[in-house]
Amino acid sequence: MRETSSASPTSYYRLLHASPGTGPVDLHVNGKIVARNLRYSNFTNYFSTASGVYTIKVYPTGKTTDPLIDTRLQLVPGSIYTLAVIGDPGNIGLQPISEPLPGPTPRYAMVRFVHLAPGTPELDILLPDGKKLFTNVSYKEVTEYIQLAPGNYGIEAITTSNNKRILIVPRINLQADKIYTIYAVGKLNGTPPLQVLIPLDGSTYLR
Structure with missing residues (x-):
């Protein structure tokens, strides 16, 4: 399945379906199906593999022709990735x-x-209370990590240009010694609506 030496250290990856309006998908890696029927806003578990270059194809569930995504990806030694399927249908x-x-x-x-x-x-x-955690974050952008004391938080999303509140998340629980990514997915004025996903990063418990 892999294209480089089997002596390479282990890498990890999972798939996130973040394409609003796109139906369930299957993930194929180097011609082998590794995940089936992944629905919008869901993650797979992490898969472990040797580092190397892989062919990644994403198909509508049950299909094996005309992939939605057909690309090659290098997984560097010891790396952990979330591979996000993004964009509107057709893009x-x-x-x-x-x-x-x-x-x-x-x-x-x-x-x-x-x-x-x-x-x-x-x-x-x-x-x-108005304290800004992240500012001026554009589509596809990934911020740096910040430290927060453990506990329960409410968070809000506002548009940078005019401070319009577009999403309120009343309660998230953050634990000490854990690493989180907040993913904004969905449509601002459409279906499925804008929401956030807040899973643990694999770097919390893998390696």
Whole structure:
């Protein structure tokens, strides 16, 4: 299946379906199906593999011709990736999002934000008291990690240009020594609606 030496260290990847309006998909890696029927806003589990160059194809579930995505991807030694299927139907792409270890985080949670909502303008993410966590985040952009004390938080998304509140998430729980990515997905004025996904990064528990 792999195209380089079997001695290469292990890498990890998972697939995120973040293409609003696109039906369930299957993931094929080097011609072998590794995930079936992944629905919008869902993640697969992480897959482990040796590092190397892989052919990645994403098909509508049950199909093996006319892939939605057909690309090659290099997984570097020891890396962890979320591979996001993004874009509107007819303009679908794959965005590899690396999950690096941001450094020791004793007594803190590490959090970043990724804007994967097509057609949605640049965003600021803030707390209910107005403190901004991330600013001026454009579509496909991945922010740096920030430290937050563990606990329960409400967060809001506003448009950078005119401070219009477009999403309120009343409660998220962040735990110490955990690493999170907040993914914005969906449509600002359409279906499925704008929402956030907040899974643990694999760098919290893999390697």
